[in-house]
Amino acid sequence: MSGDRGMGETGAARDRVGVDVRQVSLPADHPLAKLSLGAAAVGAVALVAAWALGGPRFYSSYLTAYLFFLTLALGGLVFVLLQFVTRAGWSVAVRRLAEHAMGTLPLFLVLFVPVLLGLGKLYSWAAPLAEAAEAGGEHGALTGSKAFWLQPGFFVARAAVYLVLWSALGWWLRRESIGQDRRPDPGVTRKLQIASAPGLVIFGVTVTLASFDWVMSLDPHWYSTIFGVYVFSGAVVGILALVVLLAVALERRRGPLAGIVTPEHYHDLGKLLFGFVVFWAYIGFSQFMLIWYGNLPEETVWYRHRFEDGWYPVSVAVAVGCFVVPFFFLLGRDVKRHRLTLSAAAIWLLVFHYVDIYWLVMPSALVAGPTPGFSPHWLDLLTLVAVGGLFAGALGRLMVGSALIPVADPRLAESLSFENM
Amino acid sequence: MSVSEAPRVARAGVIPDVDPVEVRPLLVTGDPGFHGVTEAVARPVEWTPPVGWYVVLAISVSMLGLFGVSIGWLLWEGVGVWGNNVPVAWGWPIVNFVFWVGIGHAGTLISAVLFLFRQRWRTSINRAAEAMTLFAVMCALVFPGIHTGRPWVDYWMFPVPNQMSVWPQFRSPLMWDVFAVSIYGLVSLIFWYLGLVPDLATMRDRSKTKIRQVVYGLFALGWRGSARHWLHYERAYLLLAGLATPLVLSVHSVVSFDFAVAQLPGWHTTIFPPYFVAGAIFSGMAMVVTLMVICRVVFKLEHIITMLHFERMARLILAMGSIVGLAYGTEFFVAWFSGNQFEMFTFLNRSGGPYAWAYWIMISCNVLSPQVFWFKKARTSIPVLFAVSIFVNIGMWFERFVIVVTSLHRDFLPSSWDYFTPTFWDVATLVGSFGLFFTMFTLFVRFVPMVAMSELKGVLPEAHGGHHD
Amino acid sequence: MTEARGAVERTPSWDGDRPAVWGALAEFDTPGALLHAAAEVRESGYERFDAHSPFPVHGIERAMRLKRSPVPWFVLVLGLGGAAAGMLLQWWVSTDAYPLVISGKPFFSWPAFVPIMFECGVLGGALGAVFGFLAMARLPRHHHPLFESSRFERMGDDAFFLSIEASDSMFDRQRTPALLSDLGARHVELVELIEPIEPIEPIEPEGAPAERDAAPQGGAA
Numbered sequence A: 001m002s003g004d005r006g007m008g009e010t011g012a013a014r015d016r017v018g019v020d021v022r023q024v025s026l027p028a029d030h031p032l033a034k035l036s037l038g039a040a041a042v043g044a045v046a047l048v049a050a051w052a053l054g055g056p057r058f059y060s061s062y063l064t065a066y067l068f069f070l071t072l073a074l075g076g077l078v079f080v081l082l083q084f085v086t087r088a089g090w091s092v093a094v095r096r097l098a099e100h101a102m103g104t105l106p107l108f109l110v111l112f113v114p115v116l117l118g119l120g121k122l123y124s125w126a127a128p129l130a131e132a133a134e135a136g137g138e139h140g141a142l143t144g145s146k147a148f149w150l151q152p153g154f155f156v157a158r159a160a161v162y163l164v165l166w167s168a169l170g171w172w173l174r175r176e177s178i179g180q181d182r183r184p185d186p187g188v189t190r191k192l193q194i195a196s197a198p199g200l201v202i203f204g205v206t207v208t209l210a211s212f213d214w215v216m217s218l219d220p221h222w223y224s225t226i227f228g229v230y231v232f233s234g235a236v237v238g239i240l241a242l243v244v245l246l247a248v249a250l251e252r253r254r255g256p257l258a259g260i261v262t263p264e265h266y267h268d269l270g271k272l273l274f275g276f277v278v279f280w281a282y283i284g285f286s287q288f289m290l291i292w293y294g295n296l297p298e299e300t301v302w303y304r305h306r307f308e309d310g311w312y313p314v315s316v317a318v319a320v321g322c323f324v325v326p327f328f329f330l331l332g333r334d335v336k337r338h339r340l341t342l343s344a345a346a347i348w349l350l351v352f353h354y355v356d357i358y359w360l361v362m363p364s365a366l367v368a369g370p371t372p373g374f375s376p377h378w379l380d381l382l383t384l385v386a387v388g389g390l391f392a393g394a395l396g397r398l399m400v401g402s403a404l405i406p407v408a409d410p411r412l413a414e415s416l417s418f419e420n421m
Numbered sequence B: 001m002s003v004s005e006a007p008r009v010a011r012a013g014v015i016p017d018v019d020p021v022e023v024r025p026l027l028v029t030g031d032p033g034f035h036g037v038t039e040a041v042a043r044p045v046e047w048t049p050p051v052g053w054y055v056v057l058a059i060s061v062s063m064l065g066l067f068g069v070s071i072g073w074l075l076w077e078g079v080g081v082w083g084n085n086v087p088v089a090w091g092w093p094i095v096n097f098v099f100w101v102g103i104g105h106a107g108t109l110i111s112a113v114l115f116l117f118r119q120r121w122r123t124s125i126n127r128a129a130e131a132m133t134l135f136a137v138m139c140a141l142v143f144p145g146i147h148t149g150r151p152w153v154d155y156w157m158f159p160v161p162n163q164m165s166v167w168p169q170f171r172s173p174l175m176w177d178v179f180a181v182s183i184y185g186l187v188s189l190i191f192w193y194l195g196l197v198p199d200l201a202t203m204r205d206r207s208k209t210k211i212r213q214v215v216y217g218l219f220a221l222g223w224r225g226s227a228r229h230w231l232h233y234e235r236a237y238l239l240l241a242g243l244a245t246p247l248v249l250s251v252h253s254v255v256s257f258d259f260a261v262a263q264l265p266g267w268h269t270t271i272f273p274p275y276f277v278a279g280a281i282f283s284g285m286a287m288v289v290t291l292m293v294i295c296r297v298v299f300k301l302e303h304i305i306t307m308l309h310f311e312r313m314a315r316l317i318l319a320m321g322s323i324v325g326l327a328y329g330t331e332f333f334v335a336w337f338s339g340n341q342f343e344m345f346t347f348l349n350r351s352g353g354p355y356a357w358a359y360w361i362m363i364s365c366n367v368l369s370p371q372v373f374w375f376k377k378a379r380t381s382i383p384v385l386f387a388v389s390i391f392v393n394i395g396m397w398f399e400r401f402v403i404v405v406t407s408l409h410r411d412f413l414p415s416s417w418d419y420f421t422p423t424f425w426d427v428a429t430l431v432g433s434f435g436l437f438f439t440m441f442t443l444f445v446r447f448v449p450m451v452a453m454s455e456l457k458g459v460l461p462e463a464h465g466g467h468h469d
Numbered sequence C: 001m002t003e004a005r006g007a008v009e010r011t012p013s014w015d016g017d018r019p020a021v022w023g024a025l026a027e028f029d030t031p032g033a034l035l036h037a038a039a040e041v042r043e044s045g046y047e048r049f050d051a052h053s054p055f056p057v058h059g060i061e062r063a064m065r066l067k068r069s070p071v072p073w074f075v076l077v078l079g080l081g082g083a084a085a086g087m088l089l090q091w092w093v094s095t096d097a098y099p100l101v102i103s104g105k106p107f108f109s110w111p112a113f114v115p116i117m118f119e120c121g122v123l124g125g126a127l128g129a130v131f132g133f134l135a136m137a138r139l140p141r142h143h144h145p146l147f148e149s150s151r152f153e154r155m156g157d158d159a160f161f162l163s164i165e166a167s168d169s170m171f172d173r174q175r176t177p178a179l180l181s182d183l184g185a186r187h188v189e190l191v192e193l194i195e196p197i198e199p200i201e202p203i204e205p206e207g208a209p210a211e212r213d214a215a216p217q218g219g220a221a
Helices: A031-053 A057-085 A092-103 A105-111 A113-117 A129-135 A144-149 A152-182 A186-218 A227-251 A263-294 A297-305 A312-329 A333-337 A339-366 A378-401 A412-417 B003-012 B033-046 B051-077 B092-116 B120-124 B126-146 B151-157 B173-206 B210-220 B227-260 B272-298 B307-338 B341-352 B356-374 B382-409 B424-447 B453-458 C003-007 C031-043 C060-064 C071-097 C110-137 C151-156 C175-182
Strands: C021-028 C049-052 C160-165 C187-192
Touching: A031 A057, A031 A378, A057 A092, A057 A105, A057 A113, A057 A152, A057 A186, A057 A227, A057 A339, A057 A378, A092 A105, A092 A152, A092 A227, A092 A263, A092 A378, A092 A412, A105 A113, A105 A152, A105 A378, A144 B307, A152 A186, A186 A227, A186 A339, A186 B307, A227 A263, A227 A339, A263 A297, A263 A312, A263 A333, A263 A339, A263 B227, A263 B272, A263 C110, A297 A339, A312 A339, A333 A339, B033 B173, B033 B424, B033 B453, B051 B126, B051 B424, B092 B120, B092 B126, B092 B173, B092 B227, B092 B272, B092 B382, B092 B424, B120 B126, B120 B307, B120 B453, B126 B151, B126 B173, B126 B272, B126 B424, B151 B173, B173 B210, B173 B227, B173 B453, B173 C110, B173 C151, B227 B272, B227 B382, B227 C049, B227 C060, B227 C071, B227 C110, B272 B307, B272 B382, B307 B341, B307 B356, B307 B382, B341 B356, B341 B382, B356 B382, C021 C031, C021 C151, C021 C175, C031 C049, C031 C060, C031 C160, C031 C175, C049 C060, C071 C110, C160 C175, C175 C187
Parallel strands: none
Antiparallel strands: C021 C160, C021 C187, C049 C160
């Protein structure tokens, strides 16, 4: 992320294809806008259908889909925070897309309700005591500090705090940024820069704890200190892929972002994508190797659940799909500069980010149930469509409401003209 | 360009020479131009050094002498001259090893990672920071070499055929260390040297004496500044930066594996790799600040290493310190959450047991002292910068001490519990290692241009002014 | 090294009874002027020329139509090779040469072998970068006619140079320096040859592979 300017920029003026920055927005009748409206309708119907028709399996499928899209929204939040704290110039042209993604965070407050309703079915520690002792895993009911931390009341209160903090932060950042469109004022940028640092502190703490609460506690006797970082790294990969796809969708075929988003932006997004794919693999491997090496049964149980009962191929798929293939694919320079190849990589990574979340949630959620093995279910797809449709609908609505780039950001000029090495 | 015109100007794609939000000169003050940069950087290498340089060299060399004596005595008498003993079988040597490796990492961060992020301000400090890395790695490598108990058979750690047909045990993290730290040293050397070639050519062409011309010329490889040279050079430099970045992450992760693969509470925790890397960058940045505060004054480079650089470094120190703080918090929380009595005890023992004094030094130096950098006044005050950088390094040394010693001195078997005390030779070896470091660094600033001239010139406004397409 | 090289003789250092000229050297004030001049020289059809600067001038490879650097391939090949070699070494030592039973871990403990494999890969890549650079830049080369020019000493300081070799087919003792002067050079000189040398590899003209005979001494008379 460039602190001052791109390394290879020129001082000369270079005219972009006659684009009036004031007109850079998504009209309500644009195909993408209409698509998102349709997606929202489909999503709502799917959600009702899944709830009504799905049995106990509904909750774990729903949690997976919920977490997948939530990590995208959270990724948007951290992306925006990072761009402000580093005073980046290159990203201004694409930052608004991430701001729209983070603007969907309040939706996840509402969407958390099914998780709350299914608390007892999802989390063994939330079930009534007798059930917990019998079905809550090899070590029986929780005691002491774990029982204190993982009690439904406290859990729900914390969840509310996380979601409210994220929504508030995301909403405020977005509102300030959009406000700057109408009242150009570098003071807004300064304010957001200053706020982004404590914002990141809040983000770090809440995402760590939320990962522990919502994902790690599916296996309540297990713990891993790096878990929050693992979820975070996946979220960053997810948001980068999403921003790429949004940028491509809006830039190609003389879309609203044509002439604004350039191969330079794709290149930078591609480089970051590559970097975080490697970072994700580093975190994932660190966790795996240390637990494998220490060989303590209370730790290895989590991986055992992911290597038995037909889950082993999924584990391999996660490693290969989230790392090996994208690593070699994104290595070359040109691949990152062309929208076709980069968007292919982005789609692939979004798919495998879902597989990663599935692999985090499902084995632990199902292990105590009647079907512990890997068993893809139509509910998995239906809940994905449900949450995804609503997410797309919210995203579309947010994008129609405001400009697609921060038109008055003082660093916009730099973003439009920088060149890569 | 006024801000209210921003929307129009954005269309034309004009980049102002000055960041539009924080209006201040970007990199070099006083507008020296290319020749001014050459003069400012080359002069300290060509002049007769001030008396102060000789004084510093003398002190460093005597500390280096102490290092030699300590190592000699160790080889003669054995590891018993140190405080290492059961249960704390790893004492100061491993703490010093991790300390020095960690310091080295900031150099690579500045060189490689900031390069990839197109942070042009790195050009004033990257040469000195990379040199610091090389010397820190040298100091680091000494410790595992001498603490093995039988250093004369250290060669068994290398995968070469030997007379006993013994091969290394590759499943040991200590073997991974051998490879990781050596390769880190080698790649850092390669990267540093590649960056140095154009500047050595500059020194060669400026040489007034035959000896200088021959020596600089030899290492300059015949560099002619040709466009073809630059083409391949830039590609190689970019790729080296791209390789050095994961290398930095991996090296300190491998160092953290020394502890994390064990089953000891306080050691066996999955967050160690990124936590150690953040801590390494944290301590290394602080060391860069310490060195630069001194060098810029002595060598009259205040207009090249400016408050802008210190402010950026201060923010990085704050950021890394916060990540380290988050890691401390996570460890503590999970130790409590886990309900594992051994984990919980380790952390209570750290903060309230016999080594609580070390723990609280660590917390106040690492977590509390960088907090002043939330305030711009602190970030731009040389005395504060210098003081905090020293505290951070003290704190980071104590962090490794706390990790190593507190986990070992009270582990699973209470009858083995004991209190570790260092000996005179532990302290002497640590002090001596600083002697090695400062001797090398003092010699470096005397004979090698300490700012990357060609890189710095390349990011001055004059370098792209006059481009008319 | 192109096939055309085989057909090129080393430029002899004497031309009759006076030293032969290696080429023309022009000095410019600013990187912009150098960039402009380099583009013009290329447009005029010269192929054996070079630009010299104390830092890389952005855009000059494009102006000179230099081909992309193949250094990344060195890095890729040696990097993957290094990683493979690292893994192979560990596998062989742990399963065959000196298998040890360590806490019940399998002999081929691949998770434990990843760190060293990675480090060896990075080492291979780094060596590939540096050797690729040296090979492609044809360095070290400690003797070059340009070092005889006293003005060229400012190459590393603040001056920008364009050099055109006499072995270029279009080189002319009068016209080439005149062209350089017209392009805004602050100073133009003819650099003498002290000993026979190989000329620089030409920048290939667009579209045409190196089928033209690089004529040994153009118009140097």
